[in-house]
Amino acid sequence: MATSCTPAINLPRLSHHQKPVSATVNIDRSLLLQLDQCSDFSQLKQIHARMLRIGLFDDPYSASKLIQAAALSHFSSIEYAQKVFDRIPHPNLYSWNALIRSYASSQEPINALLIFIKMLCESDELPNKFTYPFLIKASALLSALPVGKGLHGMVLKSEFGSDLFVLNSLIHFYAECGCFDMAYRVFLSMQKRDVVSWNSMIMGFAQGGYTEESLDLFRRMEGENVKPNDVTMIGVLSACAKKLDLELGRSMHLYIRRNGIKETLILNNAILDMYTKCGSREDAKRLFDEMEEKDIISWTTIIVGYTRAGDFNAARSVFRTMPYQDIAAWNALISAYVQNGNPKEALATFNELQLRKKAKPDAVTLVCALSACAQLGAMDLGGWxxxxxxxxxxxxxxxxxxxxxxxxxxxxxxxxxxxxxxxxxxxxxxxxxxxxxxxxxxxxxxxxxxxxxxxxxxxxxxxxxxxxxxxxxxxxxxxxxxxxxxxxxxxxxxxxxxxxxxxxxxxxxxxxxxxxxxxxxxxxxxxxxxxxxxxxxxxxxxxxxxRVDIAERACSNLLELEPQNDGAYVLLSNIYAKSGRWDKVSELRKLMRNYGLKKEPGCSSIEVNGNVYEFLVGDNAHPLSKNIYLKLDEIASRLKSIGYVPMKSQLLQLVEEEDVQEQALNLHSEKLAIAFGLISTSPSQPIRIVKNLRVCDDCHAVAKLISKLYNREILLRDCYRFHHFKEGSCSCMDYW
Missing domain, CATH: 1.25.40.10 (Tetratricopeptide repeat domain)
Structure with a gap:
């Protein structure tokens, strides 16, 4: 939405400085009326051709009307406008401004600045109060701070240093470039301010994270009897959302209704966004249901609101009821799954998008899907x-x-x-x-x-x-x-x-x-x-x-910050077990039970033929579970034959029964994943595994031995780093 006012451009009248068109030229002034009423590009080209035939194109005023239609109409073509402009012998200032304005709103706003330089070098025309706002807009889009500052200097040296439109555009420019102090200086220097001036500053502060300044300015605006409009409230609501201040946001929603501010679609979307960011699903849903008009932003905002709250079922339900699921809606759902640590669901949604073929993935979709692949280690799909x-x-x-x-x-x-x-x-x-x-x-x-x-x-x-x-x-x-x-x-x-x-x-x-x-x-x-x-x-x-002494201090400080951190108990328990302090191990186990804490279960995933399979400790849910355990028995037998001894110390803090220690070690998730990899992939393929926790010493030692016994490369990513097991050694050199 615009925060700076775009001044209307009035067509210049023929002045006594302009050379009149020759009397011998048949000037059909009705053509100019046709230009104003022109509705499509082909009609424009026909009028252009006729203007050339009768010599009307040589008239600067008439040529400027053609430029206006070519550059600024709903069917405009900036390329065509540029070609027309290049044929004008002496374009007037209106023609320059029209082209600059068109480029300032295009995909290549730098061309607006290049045209301006050309105007200064090749024309006698000087910029006016209509030229500067579009140049400053182009500078804002390019984040070209030095250029904008240069234009500001030119403005101050000209007669337009107090022009409301120009100063409003400068406020917007500085805010967009993150120079809020300069934006505020321009704002304070203004002898006269309109609602756009206030809006530009309020919105600038809000979007820049200066929420208190934004809200203070809104209060000052009221104090100076400047009536806020829908754009003002969008800025204020943005500040509420950034502050996560639900009560203030609710009061602003009430303020809008009490003061009869027009509840446009964009304003309602801003209120909806505020409620979702502040975590009030109830308020968001109530407003969403009340909204007579909804667009894709409304639908995606409510979807994101549900996903932020972890209610993916509700998000899915809203998604299914959308009148049209464009790529933005798909992206909202896929991105939410990724950001909330649900990569499998993200990829399932991505696959659903591919199968439906109703929306085409864009760069955002692909970035989200690749992020999900990265989380899972799903390189086959990532490669696809x-x-x-x-x-x-x-x-x-x-x-x-x-x-x-x-x-x-x-x-x-x-x-x-x-x-x-x-x-x-x-x-x-x-x-x-x-x-x-x-x-x-x-x-x-x-x-x-x-x-x-x-x-x-x-x-x-x-x-x-x-x-x-x-x-x-x-x-x-x-x-x-x-x-x-x-x-x-x-x-x-x-x-x-x-x-x-x-x-x-x-x-x-x-x-x-x-x-x-x-x-x-x-x-x-x-x-x-x-x-x-x-x-x-x-x-x-x-x-x-x-180092038990330092470990106790570190664990104490860690638990003070995160009392429910099960990993801290497990680590200290490991340290006690390693030093033979079993009484302390027992105390920690008792504490964990009293606090209802359980060690996070190890989970290892492996991708085979494009499918990702997950294994937990002692998992037997896989259809090939019987074959996996037979392979594990084979591995255990071969390991013992070369003198491998399980590192039972890895379990002393968690498993009390001596007879189940070795079995528990053998059922670690990464060992199950490795066994599955051995029976499911070709010998030439590396076995790629992703684990959610740090790989234990025993599994690390076993993986090294398996890589040698079976002549297989194993790539294991734990929560810290990668381990490349090959020919009996690991890339980490046992330093992890």
């Missing part, structure tokens, strides 16, 4: 999507490129991720960061650092995500000095203030390497309060190095 992109000639924008790199990296195909990375010319910070993350999760720390250095050579500025991925790469590869150096360079060199995730990575880097005292020192001197991830990183490091 990549082929689909190529087959349909879909341009790889940065979002799609990032999603493909992420999918291949998390699917275990680092080489394919690199192919995608090197195949594109345009790489933003997220594309670079995704590739660094790919290296990190595969334990290729040196490669991640090399890529980071190339990123700097490419003049791409790293952001917070880049450093999280880079520090993770250092952690997984034991590059302590590099990790410490990069962390220390973040703010002074790159202007990125370290956050909780970065401190957690640094603690992990130091802790994994055994520098636990230094890790504790980092935590004690943090300028921000340590979060759960920081204490969790320290606790994990204590398990590796058996």
């Amino acid at each position: 999507i990549h082929v689909y992109i190529k087959k349909h000639g879909i341009k790889l924008n940065c979002h799609l490129t990032t999603a493909l790199i992420d999918m291949y990296s998390k699917g275990g195909a680092l080489e394919k991720a690199l192919e995608v990375f090197h195949s594109v010319e345009s790489r933003d910070v997220f594309v670079w960061s995704a590739m660094i993350a790919g290296y990190a999760m595969h334990g290729c720390g040196r490669d991640a650092i090399d890529l980071f250095l190339k990123m700097q050579e490419a003049k791409v500025r790293p952001n917070s995500v880049t450093f999280t991925n880079l520090l993770s790469a250092c952690s997984h590869s034991g590059l302590v000095d590099s990790g410490r150096d990069f962390f220390n360079q973040m703010e002074p060199v790159f202007g990125v203030v370290p956050g909780i995730k970065h401190y957690a990575c640094l603690v992990d880097i130091l802790g994994r390497a055994g520098n636990l005292e230094e890790a504790v020192d980092v935590i004690e001197n943090m300028p921000i309060s340590p979060g759960a991830s920081v204490w969790g990183a320290l606790l994990g490091a204590c398990k590796l190095h058996g």
Whole structure:
């Protein structure tokens, strides 16, 4: 919706400065009337042809009328308008403005600025109060702050420095570019303000996250007796939604009705959006049912509202009752499943979309589907999507490129991720960061650092995500000095203030390497309060190095922040068991029972022939369960023949009965998935497994042995990183 007023452009009258058309030329003025009434492009071309035959095109006023019809009518063609314009010997200012205005609203707004430069260089015409708003609009669309500032300077030097339309467009421009202080300075400098001035500032503050400023301005607007309209209330509701202030949002809804503000479709959609973001399904549903007019935004908003609340059945029900399910609605549902950790449902919905063939997937659909594939490790389907992109000639924008790199990296195909990375010319910070993350999760720390250095050579500025991925790469590869150096360079060199995730990575880097005292020192001197991830990183490091004293402190702080964190109990229990402190193990088990906590069950998934199969501990739900357990028995027998001894210490904190310890170890989800992979895939195929938890020491040792005994490559992704098992060894070098 517009927040700046678009001034009407009045056609110029013939002035005494313009050369009159020769009397010998038969000027059919009725043609100009026909131009005003022209309803389609073919009719326009006929009028143009007649104007050329009778010489009317040489008249600047008549030519400007033709430009107006070609550039600004509902059937306009900017290409045709440009060709017409190029044939005008001496275009008047109205013709220049019409072309600038058309380009400012096009897919290529930069052309509006180029036409303006051409006007300054090749014409005697000077910009007027109708020229500047469209140039400033083009600058806003391009986020071209220096250009907009230059135009602002030209305005101040001209006679239009106090023009209401021009100043309103400047407020909108600065807000769009995130320069809220400049927008507010322009607003305060205005001698006269209309409702558009207030709306532009209120909306700008709201969209920029300055919710209190936006609401304060609304109150000031009322105090100055400026009557708010529907656009005002859209800005105010946006601020309420960002604040998650349901009560204030309700009061604004009541304010709209009490003050007779016209409840347009766009305004109702804004109210609906506010209710869904503030978590009130009841208010949202009531309004949705009351709305006489609904569009795709209304339907998708209510769908998203239900999915945010976790009510996917209601979301599905609304989706089924939609009069027309366009791609935006499908995207809303697929995206909601992905964002709520339901990748299987997301892909099922994506497959349903493909089967129905009523809407065509767009770039957003494919990004969501690829994200679901990445979560599941479903590389067959992810590869199919990549082929689909190529087959349909879909341009790889940065979002799609990032999603493909992420999918291949998390699917275990680092080489394919690199192919995608090197195949594109345009790489933003997220594309670079995704590739660094790919290296990190595969334990290729040196490669991640090399890529980071190339990123700097490419003049791409790293952001917070880049450093999280880079520090993770250092952690997984034991590059302590590099990790410490990069962390220390973040703010002074790159202007990125370290956050909780970065401190957690640094603690992990130091802790994994055994520098636990230094890790504790980092935590004690943090300028921000340590979060759960920081204490969790320290606790994990204590398990590796058996430091009970520090582990108890880390666990205590972690549970203070997250009392229901079952993983913290399990980790400390592991540490106690490793040091032989069984009394403490028993105490922790009792505490977990008293608090009703249970260890999160291990779940491993494997993709075979495009289908993803999930296994839990001791799972027997698979149709081939009998064959899987026969294979497990075979594996156990072969392992014993080469001297393998189960690491029962892995279960001492959870399984008390000695006779079931070995059996429980043998039923871990990743072992079931590996057995299924051995009987379901060809020997030449790698077995790709995704696990929700950290792989245990015993499963890690078994996977190494299986890779040698069966001559199979096993790619196992746990919640921390990838493990490439091949010929009896793992890519992590037992450092994970």
